[in-house]
Amino acid sequence: KAGVTQTPRYLIKTRGQQVTLSCSPISGHRSVSWYQQTPGQGLQFLFEYFSETQRNKGNFPGRFSGRQFSNSRSEMNVSTLELGDSALYLCASSFVQVPGELFFGEGSRLTVL
Amino acid sequence: GESVGLHLPTLSVQEGDNSIINCAYSNSASDYFIWYKQESGKGPQFIIDIRSNMDKRQGQRVTVLLNKTVKHLSLQIAATQPGDSAVYFCAENPGQAGTALIFGKGTTLSVSS
Numbered sequence: 567k568a569g570v571t572q573t574p575r576y577l578i579k580t581r582g583q584q585v586t587l588s589c590s591p592i593s594g595h596r597s598v599s600w601y602q603q604t605p606g607q608g609l610q611f612l613f614e615y616f617s618e619t620q621r622n623k624g625n626f627p628g629r630f631s632g633r634q635f636s637n638s639r640s641e642m643n644v645s646t647l648e649l650g651d652s653a654l655y656l657c658a659s660s661f662v663q664v665p666g667e668l669f670f671g672e673g674s675r676l677t678v679l
Numbered sequence: 680g681e682s683v684g685l686h687l688p689t690l691s692v693q694e695g696d697n698s699i700i701n702c703a704y705s706n707s708a709s710d711y712f713i714w715y716k717q718e719s720g721k722g723p724q725f726i727i728d729i730r731s732n733m734d735k736r737q738g739q740r741v742t743v744l745l746n747k748t749v750k751h752l753s754l755q756i757a758a759t760q761p762g763d764s765a766v767y768f769c770a771e772n773p774g775q776a777g778t779a780l781i782f783g784k785g786t787t788l789s790v791s792s
Binding site: 570597599601608609610611614616621622624656658660665666667668669670671672673 | 710711713715720721722723724725728768770772777778779780781782783784785
């Protein structure tokens with residue numbers, strides 16, 4: 567069974583640009599959540615989607631947004647990039663929308679110059 | 680805000696030793712706890728979880744202990760192997776709807792042979 571797939575794995579952007587990251591969850595998983603990982607702040611929850619609806623949102627500015635499609639695939643978008651947005655963005659999926667094991671992808675590493 | 684923290688940022692052990700990684704949490708409402716292992720260049724990988732109605736849970740070579748009185752969580756790894764070298768994170772679900780987790784800062788475990 568394929569794991570969580572994130573694309574692209576690496577990308578470089580400049581300040582002010584926007585970026586879209588993609589996540590394909592494990593087949594059959596309907597819940598997708600996103601996390602930002604930085605050396606300073608560690609792993610921080612961004613948002614969670616279940617059945618195409620955002621169910622939960624972390625403490626991030628409105629520049630961070632996401633969506634989920636009917637096939638459970640998810641995208642997140644960051645607009646007006648700032649240097650501090652440089653991070654590893656991790657997607658995780660789970661079968662149900664209750665606390666339990668999250669399966670993480672390998673992440674998309676974003677560098678903002 | 681409320682967060683999960685780890686007592687030590689690094690832990691070095693010899694192959695074959697038992698390792699204990701500690702974590703303190705502050706949210707009394709948290710009812711689900713989970714340990715993840717993250718190897719370099721990879722996403723976090725589930726190790727073991729425990730719900731608040733338990734105080735101990737065992738897996739293969741790993742044991743998680745939960746002390747709700749002092750809000751303390753620990754991960755014990757028996758017969759530590761070089762392949763166990765990684766960053767270990769504890770995480771809690773603060774009882775809100777959904778699967779959102781609050782992660783601790785992580786402990787880097789180094790195993791020498």
